[in-house]
Amino acid sequence: MFRRLPEIVQRVVTITVDGQRVAAQEGDSVAAALLAAGLTPTRLTPVSGAPRAPYCMMGVCFECIVTIDGVANRQGCLVPVREAMQVTTIAGRRELAI
Amino acid sequence: MRLDSLRDTFDVAIVGAGSAGLAAAAVTAGAGLATLVVDENAGPGGQIYRAVTTSPVKRRDILGEDYWAGERLVADAVRSGAAMLDATTVWSLDRDLAIGLSRDGSARMITARRVIIATGAQERPFPIPGWTLPGVMTAGGVQTMLKASGLVPAGETVIAGTGPLLWLLASQLVRAGVAIAAILDTTPRAAYLKAAPHAAGFVLSPLFAKGLALRREVAAKVRVIAGVTEIRAAGFGKLASVTYAAGGRQETLPVDNLLLHQGVVPNVNLAMAAGCQHRWDARQLCFVPVLDADGLSSVPGIAIAGDGAGIAGAWAAEERGRLAGVAAVRALAPQASAPDGQAIRQRLARHEAARGFLETLFQPPRQFRVPPSDDTIVCRCEEVTAGTVREAARLGCEGPNQLKAFTRCGMGPCQGRLCGLTVTEIIAETRGLSPEVVGSYRLRPPVKPISLGELARMPASAAAVKAVVR
Numbered sequence: 001m002f003r004r005l006p007e008i009v010q011r012v013v014t015i016t017v018d019g020q021r022v023a024a025q026e027g028d029s030v031a032a033a034l035l036a037a038g039l040t041p042t043r044l045t046p047v048s049g050a051p052r053a054p055y056c057m058m059g060v061c062f063e064c065i066v067t068i069d070g071v072a073n074r075q076g077c078l079v080p081v082r083e084a085m086q087v088t089t090i091a092g093r094r095e096l097a098i
Numbered sequence: 099m100r101l102d103s104l105r106d107t108f109d110v111a112i113v114g115a116g117s118a119g120l121a122a123a124a125v126t127a128g129a130g131l132a133t134l135v136v137d138e139n140a141g142p143g144g145q146i147y148r149a150v151t152t153s154p155v156k157r158r159d160i161l162g163e164d165y166w167a168g169e170r171l172v173a174d175a176v177r178s179g180a181a182m183l184d185a186t187t188v189w190s191l192d193r194d195l196a197i198g199l200s201r202d203g204s205a206r207m208i209t210a211r212r213v214i215i216a217t218g219a220q221e222r223p224f225p226i227p228g229w230t231l232p233g234v235m236t237a238g239g240v241q242t243m244l245k246a247s248g249l250v251p252a253g254e255t256v257i258a259g260t261g262p263l264l265w266l267l268a269s270q271l272v273r274a275g276v277a278i279a280a281i282l283d284t285t286p287r288a289a290y291l292k293a294a295p296h297a298a299g300f301v302l303s304p305l306f307a308k309g310l311a312l313r314r315e316v317a318a319k320v321r322v323i324a325g326v327t328e329i330r331a332a333g334f335g336k337l338a339s340v341t342y343a344a345g346g347r348q349e350t351l352p353v354d355n356l357l358l359h360q361g362v363v364p365n366v367n368l369a370m371a372a373g374c375q376h377r378w379d380a381r382q383l384c385f386v387p388v389l390d391a392d393g394l395s396s397v398p399g400i401a402i403a404g405d406g407a408g409i410a411g412a413w414a415a416e417e418r419g420r421l422a423g424v425a426a427v428r429a430l431a432p433q434a435s436a437p438d439g440q441a442i443r444q445r446l447a448r449h450e451a452a453r454g455f456l457e458t459l460f461q462p463p464r465q466f467r468v469p470p471s472d473d474t475i476v477c478r479c480e481e482v483t484a485g486t487v488r489e490a491a492r493l494g495c496e497g498p499n500q501l502k503a504f505t506r507c508g509m510g511p512c513q514g515r516l517c518g519l520t521v522t523e524i525i526a527e528t529r530g531l532s533p534e535v536v537g538s539y540r541l542r543p544p545v546k547p548i549s550l551g552e553l554a555r556m557p558a559s560a561a562a563v564k565a566v567v568r
Binding site for chain 1: 355
């Protein structure tokens with residue numbers, strides 16, 4: 001759970017997360033925007049389906065990986081939010097349609 | 099700046115725009131060498147000065163004067179004329195000093211006559227039961243959110259662990275008006291006695307007065323529980339409580355955020371993948387590169403500066419960056435002017451003199467490095483537990499690399515960054531060997547993920563195309 005300090009006034013950037021519109025602020029990373037909006041867990045692991053959320057916020061732990069504008073497994077903590085960005089979270093193991 | 103508008107070769111390529119990288123760039127570009135600084139974050143500053151040019155936190159007392167000192171470092175590097183490439187990942191570096199870059203979905207190679215790796219530090223793994231639950235984060239991660247976005251923890255918040263950064267973050271949160279329910283201090287009481295012989299070097303450092311003031315400021319507002327020997331996080335799907343033991347007493351606290359920290363360790367992935375020799379540091383309890391007095395590694399032309407060369411803090415990182423910069427100027431443009439190396443070495447020695455005390459006092463206790471409980475997850479990516487690693491070691495697994503084949507430990511997306519040290523220490527303990535002998539994961543490029551599409555679209559020379567296309 002996070003809150004914005006009252007003094008913070010940045011431009012609002014609207015992104016879409018799993019089809020839902022989310023208001024972030026300019027300068028937020030995707031991972032920070034997800035945490036600020038309370039959208040945790042941000043992924044379910046491919047191994048056991050366990051819920052996870054961003055952990056290190058500095059490009060090391062890969063817990064924040066999401067699909068951004070169609071590119072899978074991006075580190076959300078390293079990508080700044082952009083207007084109309086499409087973010088999809090990872091829900092466990094990928095299924096192959098045969 | 100776009101990747102395709104970049105020149106093919108630079109005199110000096112610096113990986114990381116933190117204290118060391120920025121200071122090195124100001125020296126080499128200032129001496130007229132064509133210098134490139136690459137950083138994977140959105141702006142310069144590294145972790146200590148994260149978002150220093152863009153932070154929305156305008157009340158300067160919250161982050162403190164030491165943070166804002168980073169503005170000068172960035173300004174000096176920019177003024178020097180170094181090319182600054184942000185949001186760019188270095189995914190490869192080899193012995194020929196060829197550097198693989200990736201930015202915004204496209205990749206390319208460049209070369210440099212000299213490379214300075216200034217990739218800094220990461221927080222040491224803190225494997226306790228429940229550390230993978232949403233709601234558990236590193237203290238450094240929360241500090242990043244404060245610096246870059248003005249976000250602070252809401253709800254019941256507990257900070258646990260040891261080390262200077264823990265107290266710095268706590269003081270910043272207190273100043274920002276955040277209520278911290280408790281600090282679970284894992285510094286063993288005996289550590290104060292052990293550290294005492296090193297006190298002389300520390301008392302003379304400005305860190306001494308700063309550190310005391312921080313602790314006093316925090317302790318006035320927050321319940322500090324000393325001598326914590328056990329921590330467990332629990333919850334169903336997300337963090338709900340933390341249970342600790344201290345002095346034979348147990349208590350469970352309801353909690354929304356648990357911030358963990360037990361020091362930082364060098365970020366070695368790129369340097370190891372480039373083939374730079376590393377050794378186990380028995381006091382810092384991590385692998386550090388083998389370097390000469392100018393910061394040059396075992397690979398000719400590759401220097402390592404800053405905390406990536408062994409943890410010594412932001413001020414020392416800055417001086418190490420300058421030294422690596424001066425050495426590059428001496429090697430590539432001996433007639434150019436560069437700062438006085440002797441003066442830099444003297445300042446560096448003063449900063450390093452404080453380390454003996456800090457490293458001894460804040461050495462994380464064994465039970466928080468080598469999880470006593472078999473159920474504790476060690477490898478977060480592949481969900482491998484301490485018990486599984488111990489069992490593999492008992493069955494004869496000789497080291498971290500064989501362990502991968504046995505268990506997939508260290509083979510997930512983070513490539514061992516969050517389990518490498520834990521695995522080395524568990525195997526060392528189980529087999530009765532030293533961590534140096536057990537060794538580390540063998541790291542190879544790409545050290546950060548790159549898509550096949552990016553690789554396939556990389557600009558290739560006519561000769562390279564001819565070699566594979568009929």
